[in-house]
Amino acid sequence: MLKPIISRSSLAILRRSPISSIYKSGVRLTSSRSTPAIQEGLGDFALTDRVAIVTGGNRGLGLEAALALSAAGSRAVYCLDLPEKPGENWNAARQSVAKLGGARRLEYVTADVRDQKTLFKTVEEIATKEGRMDICVAAAGISGAARSCLEYTEEELEEVHDVNFKGVFFSAQAAARQMVRFQLPGSIILLASIAGSVALKHTPILPYNTSKAAVIQMARVMACELAQKNIRVNSLSPGFIETPMTKAVISVQPEFQSIWSEQSFMNRLGKPHELRGIMTWLASDASSFCTGSNIIVDGGYTAW
Numbered sequence: 001m002l003k004p005i006i007s008r009s010s011l012a013i014l015r016r017s018p019i020s021s022i023y024k025s026g027v028r029l030t031s032s033r034s035t036p037a038i039q040e041g042l043g044d045f046a047l048t049d050r051v052a053i054v055t056g057g058n059r060g061l062g063l064e065a066a067l068a069l070s071a072a073g074s075r076a077v078y079c080l081d082l083p084e085k086p087g088e089n090w091n092a093a094r095q096s097v098a099k100l101g102g103a104r105r106l107e108y109v110t111a112d113v114r115d116q117k118t119l120f121k122t123v124e125e126i127a128t129k130e131g132r133m134d135i136c137v138a139a140a141g142i143s144g145a146a147r148s149c150l151e152y153t154e155e156e157l158e159e160v161h162d163v164n165f166k167g168v169f170f171s172a173q174a175a176a177r178q179m180v181r182f183q184l185p186g187s188i189i190l191l192a193s194i195a196g197s198v199a200l201k202h203t204p205i206l207p208y209n210t211s212k213a214a215v216i217q218m219a220r221v222m223a224c225e226l227a228q229k230n231i232r233v234n235s236l237s238p239g240f241i242e243t244p245m246t247k248a249v250i251s252v253q254p255e256f257q258s259i260w261s262e263q264s265f266m267n268r269l270g271k272p273h274e275l276r277g278i279m280t281w282l283a284s285d286a287s288s289f290c291t292g293s294n295i296i297v298d299g300g301y302t303a304w
Protein backbone atom coordinates (compact mmCIF):
# COMPACT_ATOMS: atom_id res chain seq x y z
CA MET A 1 0.00 0.00 0.00
CA LEU A 2 1.26 3.49 -0.89
CA LYS A 3 2.19 5.65 2.08
CA PRO A 4 0.47 9.06 2.22
CA ILE A 5 2.90 11.88 1.33
CA ILE A 6 2.01 13.74 4.55
CA SER A 7 1.63 11.56 7.64
CA ARG A 8 -1.21 12.05 10.14
CA SER A 9 1.25 13.44 12.73
CA SER A 10 2.69 15.98 10.26
CA LEU A 11 -0.82 17.07 9.37
CA ALA A 12 -1.55 17.66 13.03
CA ILE A 13 1.58 19.80 13.34
CA LEU A 14 0.59 21.79 10.24
CA ARG A 15 -2.91 22.36 11.66
CA ARG A 16 -1.38 23.75 14.86
CA SER A 17 1.06 26.05 12.96
CA PRO A 18 0.15 29.71 13.07
CA ILE A 19 -0.82 30.82 9.57
CA SER A 20 -0.20 34.45 8.77
CA SER A 21 -3.50 36.26 8.38
CA ILE A 22 -2.40 37.53 4.96
CA TYR A 23 -2.09 33.98 3.67
CA LYS A 24 -5.47 32.61 4.84
CA SER A 25 -6.75 29.92 2.48
CA GLY A 26 -3.46 30.18 0.61
CA VAL A 27 -4.62 33.45 -0.93
CA ARG A 28 -2.86 36.67 -0.13
CA LEU A 29 -5.74 38.80 1.05
CA THR A 30 -3.91 42.03 1.84
CA SER A 31 -0.45 43.39 1.17
CA SER A 32 2.02 43.88 3.98
CA ARG A 33 2.36 47.42 2.64
CA SER A 34 -1.30 48.14 1.98
CA THR A 35 -1.92 51.52 0.44
CA PRO A 36 -4.76 53.53 -1.10
CA ALA A 37 -3.55 52.58 -4.58
CA ILE A 38 -3.92 48.91 -3.70
CA GLN A 39 -7.55 49.57 -2.94
CA GLU A 40 -7.76 51.31 -6.31
CA GLY A 41 -6.93 47.98 -7.91
CA LEU A 42 -3.21 48.05 -8.63
CA GLY A 43 -2.61 45.36 -6.04
CA ASP A 44 1.03 44.46 -5.60
CA PHE A 45 1.89 46.62 -8.60
CA ALA A 46 1.17 49.76 -6.56
CA LEU A 47 4.15 51.99 -5.84
CA THR A 48 2.36 54.41 -3.56
CA ASP A 49 4.73 56.60 -1.53
CA ARG A 50 7.83 55.08 -3.13
CA VAL A 51 10.75 57.29 -4.09
CA ALA A 52 12.79 56.53 -7.21
CA ILE A 53 15.76 57.72 -9.19
CA VAL A 54 15.91 57.19 -12.94
CA THR A 55 19.19 57.92 -14.70
CA GLY A 56 18.91 59.04 -18.32
CA GLY A 57 15.46 60.23 -17.27
CA ASN A 58 15.32 63.27 -19.54
CA ARG A 59 14.11 61.25 -22.54
CA GLY A 60 13.67 57.84 -24.13
CA LEU A 61 13.33 54.75 -21.97
CA GLY A 62 14.40 56.62 -18.83
CA LEU A 63 11.56 59.10 -19.18
CA GLU A 64 9.18 56.26 -20.00
CA ALA A 65 10.28 54.50 -16.80
CA ALA A 66 9.68 57.71 -14.83
CA LEU A 67 6.14 57.92 -16.24
CA ALA A 68 5.43 54.27 -15.49
CA LEU A 69 6.63 54.59 -11.89
CA SER A 70 4.55 57.76 -11.40
CA ALA A 71 1.43 56.19 -12.89
CA ALA A 72 1.75 53.32 -10.40
CA GLY A 73 1.72 55.85 -7.56
CA SER A 74 5.33 56.76 -6.77
CA ARG A 75 5.49 59.88 -4.61
CA ALA A 76 8.63 61.30 -6.23
CA VAL A 77 10.62 60.20 -9.25
CA TYR A 78 13.95 61.97 -9.72
CA CYS A 79 15.19 62.04 -13.30
CA LEU A 80 18.97 62.37 -13.46
CA ASP A 81 20.52 63.37 -16.77
CA LEU A 82 23.28 65.43 -18.40
CA PRO A 83 21.54 68.59 -19.70
CA GLU A 84 21.43 71.55 -17.37
CA LYS A 85 17.71 71.88 -18.03
CA PRO A 86 15.26 69.13 -18.98
CA GLY A 87 13.81 68.99 -22.48
CA GLU A 88 10.34 69.65 -23.84
CA ASN A 89 9.22 66.03 -23.50
CA TRP A 90 10.30 65.92 -19.90
CA ASN A 91 8.37 69.12 -19.12
CA ALA A 92 5.27 67.66 -20.78
CA ALA A 93 5.73 64.45 -18.78
CA ARG A 94 5.98 66.44 -15.56
CA GLN A 95 2.69 68.18 -16.32
CA SER A 96 0.95 64.91 -17.10
CA VAL A 97 2.18 63.43 -13.81
CA ALA A 98 0.89 66.48 -11.92
CA LYS A 99 -2.52 65.85 -13.51
CA LEU A 100 -2.55 62.29 -12.13
CA GLY A 101 -3.26 63.82 -8.77
CA GLY A 102 -2.18 62.72 -5.33
CA ALA A 103 1.27 63.62 -4.11
CA ARG A 104 3.01 62.44 -7.27
CA ARG A 105 5.78 64.51 -8.84
CA LEU A 106 8.65 64.31 -11.30
CA GLU A 107 11.86 66.09 -10.35
CA TYR A 108 14.86 66.83 -12.56
CA VAL A 109 18.49 66.84 -11.44
CA THR A 110 21.53 67.48 -13.63
CA ALA A 111 23.95 64.61 -13.07
CA ASP A 112 26.67 62.68 -14.85
CA VAL A 113 26.59 58.98 -13.97
CA ARG A 114 30.33 58.72 -14.68
CA ASP A 115 31.13 60.87 -11.65
CA GLN A 116 30.85 58.41 -8.77
CA LYS A 117 31.50 60.81 -5.87
CA THR A 118 29.07 63.49 -7.03
CA LEU A 119 26.45 60.89 -7.89
CA PHE A 120 26.66 59.37 -4.40
CA LYS A 121 26.23 62.85 -2.90
CA THR A 122 23.31 63.73 -5.17
CA VAL A 123 21.42 60.51 -4.45
CA GLU A 124 22.14 60.82 -0.73
CA GLU A 125 20.67 64.34 -0.76
CA ILE A 126 17.55 63.09 -2.57
CA ALA A 127 17.08 60.25 -0.08
CA THR A 128 17.59 62.58 2.88
CA LYS A 129 15.06 65.06 1.51
CA GLU A 130 12.45 62.36 0.81
CA GLY A 131 13.24 60.21 3.83
CA ARG A 132 13.64 57.04 1.76
CA MET A 133 14.90 55.44 -1.44
CA ASP A 134 13.00 52.52 -2.96
CA ILE A 135 13.67 52.23 -6.69
CA CYS A 136 16.52 52.81 -9.11
CA VAL A 137 16.22 52.55 -12.86
CA ALA A 138 19.68 52.89 -14.44
CA ALA A 139 18.78 53.90 -17.99
CA ALA A 140 21.56 56.34 -18.89
CA GLY A 141 23.41 54.85 -21.82
CA ILE A 142 25.08 55.56 -25.14
CA SER A 143 25.49 53.42 -28.23
CA GLY A 144 28.88 54.74 -29.37
CA ALA A 145 30.10 54.69 -32.94
CA ALA A 146 29.44 51.70 -35.20
CA ARG A 147 32.54 50.29 -36.87
CA SER A 148 34.52 47.12 -37.49
CA CYS A 149 35.85 45.45 -34.34
CA LEU A 150 39.30 45.79 -35.89
CA GLU A 151 39.09 49.57 -35.85
CA TYR A 152 37.92 50.58 -32.37
CA THR A 153 40.33 52.78 -30.45
CA GLU A 154 40.93 52.62 -26.72
CA GLU A 155 39.19 56.00 -26.31
CA GLU A 156 36.07 54.79 -28.12
CA LEU A 157 35.93 51.65 -26.00
CA GLU A 158 36.34 53.67 -22.79
CA GLU A 159 33.74 56.24 -23.81
CA VAL A 160 31.01 53.59 -24.03
CA HIS A 161 32.12 51.55 -21.01
CA ASP A 162 32.41 54.67 -18.83
CA VAL A 163 28.68 55.35 -19.21
CA ASN A 164 27.17 51.92 -19.86
CA PHE A 165 29.25 49.89 -17.43
CA LYS A 166 30.76 52.20 -14.80
CA GLY A 167 27.87 54.68 -14.84
CA VAL A 168 25.25 51.96 -14.43
CA PHE A 169 27.25 50.45 -11.58
CA PHE A 170 27.73 53.80 -9.82
CA SER A 171 23.98 54.49 -10.13
CA ALA A 172 23.06 51.12 -8.64
CA GLN A 173 25.63 51.60 -5.89
CA ALA A 174 24.37 55.10 -5.09
CA ALA A 175 20.77 53.93 -4.76
CA ALA A 176 21.57 50.71 -2.89
CA ARG A 177 23.60 52.63 -0.30
CA GLN A 178 20.53 54.74 0.48
CA MET A 179 18.23 51.71 0.59
CA VAL A 180 20.60 50.21 3.15
CA ARG A 181 20.80 53.50 5.08
CA PHE A 182 17.00 53.67 5.41
CA GLN A 183 16.71 49.90 5.91
CA LEU A 184 14.01 49.60 3.30
CA PRO A 185 13.51 46.93 0.67
CA GLY A 186 14.51 48.14 -2.75
CA SER A 187 14.35 47.28 -6.43
CA ILE A 188 17.13 48.14 -8.86
CA ILE A 189 16.55 47.81 -12.59
CA LEU A 190 19.59 47.97 -14.83
CA LEU A 191 18.93 48.75 -18.50
CA ALA A 192 20.91 46.17 -20.43
CA SER A 193 19.95 45.14 -23.98
CA ILE A 194 19.57 42.07 -26.14
CA ALA A 195 22.99 43.25 -27.36
CA GLY A 196 24.33 41.89 -24.07
CA SER A 197 23.23 38.37 -24.98
CA VAL A 198 23.55 38.15 -28.76
CA ALA A 199 25.53 39.82 -31.54
CA LEU A 200 23.46 42.26 -33.60
CA LYS A 201 23.46 41.32 -37.27
CA HIS A 202 24.52 44.27 -39.50
CA THR A 203 25.09 46.47 -36.42
CA PRO A 204 28.77 46.29 -35.48
CA ILE A 205 28.95 47.99 -32.08
CA LEU A 206 31.29 45.80 -30.04
CA PRO A 207 31.83 48.19 -27.09
CA TYR A 208 28.05 48.50 -26.68
CA ASN A 209 27.60 44.71 -26.79
CA THR A 210 30.33 44.09 -24.22
CA SER A 211 29.08 46.86 -21.92
CA LYS A 212 25.57 45.37 -21.94
CA ALA A 213 26.90 41.86 -21.26
CA ALA A 214 28.66 43.39 -18.25
CA VAL A 215 25.38 44.93 -17.06
CA ILE A 216 23.60 41.55 -17.19
CA GLN A 217 26.35 40.00 -15.08
CA MET A 218 26.40 43.06 -12.78
CA ALA A 219 22.73 42.49 -11.95
CA ARG A 220 23.38 38.85 -11.03
CA VAL A 221 26.35 39.64 -8.80
CA MET A 222 24.69 42.59 -7.06
CA ALA A 223 21.50 40.54 -6.59
CA CYS A 224 23.52 37.77 -4.95
CA GLU A 225 25.22 40.18 -2.53
CA LEU A 226 22.23 42.38 -1.75
CA ALA A 227 19.44 39.81 -1.33
CA GLN A 228 20.18 39.58 2.39
CA LYS A 229 19.59 43.33 2.60
CA ASN A 230 16.21 42.92 0.89
CA ILE A 231 17.36 44.65 -2.26
CA ARG A 232 16.50 43.05 -5.60
CA VAL A 233 18.58 43.69 -8.70
CA ASN A 234 17.50 42.69 -12.21
CA SER A 235 18.53 43.63 -15.71
CA LEU A 236 16.05 44.50 -18.43
CA SER A 237 17.05 43.69 -21.99
CA PRO A 238 14.86 45.37 -24.60
CA GLY A 239 15.15 44.70 -28.30
CA PHE A 240 15.15 47.69 -30.66
CA ILE A 241 12.80 50.38 -29.39
CA GLU A 242 11.86 53.70 -31.01
CA THR A 243 13.70 56.26 -28.90
CA PRO A 244 15.96 59.21 -29.73
CA MET A 245 18.87 56.72 -29.65
CA THR A 246 17.55 54.51 -32.48
CA LYS A 247 15.76 57.33 -34.31
CA ALA A 248 19.09 59.17 -34.65
CA VAL A 249 20.50 56.19 -36.58
CA ILE A 250 17.38 55.70 -38.74
CA SER A 251 17.28 59.39 -39.67
CA VAL A 252 20.76 59.10 -41.22
CA GLN A 253 20.48 55.49 -42.48
CA PRO A 254 16.76 54.72 -43.05
CA GLU A 255 17.55 51.12 -44.07
CA PHE A 256 18.02 50.30 -40.37
CA GLN A 257 14.26 50.57 -39.84
CA SER A 258 13.82 47.35 -41.84
CA ILE A 259 17.14 45.74 -40.87
CA TRP A 260 16.18 45.89 -37.19
CA SER A 261 12.48 45.14 -37.76
CA GLU A 262 13.08 42.02 -39.85
CA GLN A 263 14.91 40.32 -36.98
CA SER A 264 11.82 40.46 -34.78
CA PHE A 265 8.85 38.08 -35.21
CA MET A 266 6.62 41.14 -35.16
CA ASN A 267 8.54 42.83 -37.96
CA ARG A 268 8.71 46.17 -36.19
CA LEU A 269 10.55 48.12 -33.52
CA GLY A 270 9.00 48.36 -30.07
CA LYS A 271 7.41 51.52 -28.67
CA PRO A 272 8.74 52.85 -25.36
CA HIS A 273 5.35 52.44 -23.66
CA GLU A 274 5.52 48.70 -24.38
CA LEU A 275 8.10 48.48 -21.59
CA ARG A 276 5.93 50.20 -18.99
CA GLY A 277 4.39 46.99 -17.69
CA ILE A 278 7.66 45.20 -17.17
CA MET A 279 9.26 48.25 -15.53
CA THR A 280 6.34 48.60 -13.12
CA TRP A 281 6.38 44.89 -12.37
CA LEU A 282 10.12 44.87 -11.67
CA ALA A 283 9.91 47.97 -9.46
CA SER A 284 6.97 46.72 -7.43
CA ASP A 285 6.19 44.04 -4.87
CA ALA A 286 4.51 42.07 -7.66
CA SER A 287 7.99 40.82 -8.59
CA SER A 288 9.09 40.12 -5.01
CA PHE A 289 10.62 36.71 -5.90
CA CYS A 290 12.47 38.00 -8.96
CA THR A 291 16.11 38.92 -8.52
CA GLY A 292 19.32 38.30 -10.48
CA SER A 293 17.25 37.81 -13.63
CA ASN A 294 17.68 39.23 -17.09
CA ILE A 295 14.25 39.96 -18.57
CA ILE A 296 14.12 40.10 -22.36
CA VAL A 297 11.39 42.12 -24.11
CA ASP A 298 12.23 42.11 -27.81
CA GLY A 299 9.27 41.12 -30.00
CA GLY A 300 10.95 37.75 -30.54
CA TYR A 301 14.27 39.12 -31.81
CA THR A 302 16.37 36.63 -29.84
CA ALA A 303 13.90 33.73 -29.95
CA TRP A 304 15.40 32.18 -33.07
Ligand SMILES: NC(=O)c1ccc[n+]([C@@H]2O[C@H](COP(=O)([O-])OP(=O)(O)OC[C@H]3O[C@@H](n4cnc5c(N)ncnc54)[C@H](O)[C@@H]3O)[C@@H](O)[C@H]2O)c1
Pocket residue numbers: 055056057058059060061062080081082083111112113114138139140141142143163167191192193194237238239240241242243244245246
Ligand atom coordinates in the same frame (compact mmCIF):
# COMPACT_ATOMS: atom_id res chain seq x y z
N1 LIG B 1 16.34 52.25 -27.65
C1 LIG B 1 16.65 50.98 -27.76
O1 LIG B 1 16.38 50.33 -28.77
C2 LIG B 1 17.33 50.27 -26.61
C3 LIG B 1 17.37 48.88 -26.65
C4 LIG B 1 17.99 48.20 -25.62
C5 LIG B 1 18.54 48.89 -24.58
N2 LIG B 1 18.50 50.25 -24.55
C6 LIG B 1 19.12 50.92 -23.43
O2 LIG B 1 18.17 51.68 -22.74
C7 LIG B 1 18.79 52.82 -22.14
C8 LIG B 1 18.06 54.07 -22.60
O3 LIG B 1 18.17 54.14 -24.02
P1 LIG B 1 17.34 55.13 -24.92
O4 LIG B 1 17.04 54.41 -26.15
O5 LIG B 1 16.27 55.74 -24.12
O6 LIG B 1 18.47 56.20 -25.25
P2 LIG B 1 18.41 57.79 -25.34
O7 LIG B 1 19.66 58.19 -26.03
O8 LIG B 1 17.13 58.21 -25.93
O9 LIG B 1 18.45 58.22 -23.80
C9 LIG B 1 19.60 58.01 -23.03
C10 LIG B 1 19.70 59.11 -21.99
O10 LIG B 1 20.89 58.85 -21.22
C11 LIG B 1 21.48 60.11 -20.96
N3 LIG B 1 22.92 59.97 -20.67
C12 LIG B 1 23.90 59.63 -21.51
N4 LIG B 1 25.08 59.68 -20.89
C13 LIG B 1 24.83 60.07 -19.61
C14 LIG B 1 25.65 60.34 -18.49
N5 LIG B 1 26.98 60.24 -18.55
N6 LIG B 1 25.06 60.72 -17.32
C15 LIG B 1 23.71 60.87 -17.26
N7 LIG B 1 22.89 60.65 -18.30
C16 LIG B 1 23.45 60.27 -19.47
C17 LIG B 1 21.25 60.90 -22.25
O11 LIG B 1 21.43 62.29 -22.04
C18 LIG B 1 19.84 60.51 -22.60
O12 LIG B 1 18.89 61.37 -22.03
C19 LIG B 1 20.26 52.77 -22.58
O13 LIG B 1 21.01 52.13 -21.60
C20 LIG B 1 20.19 51.90 -23.83
O14 LIG B 1 21.42 51.27 -24.08
C21 LIG B 1 17.89 50.96 -25.56
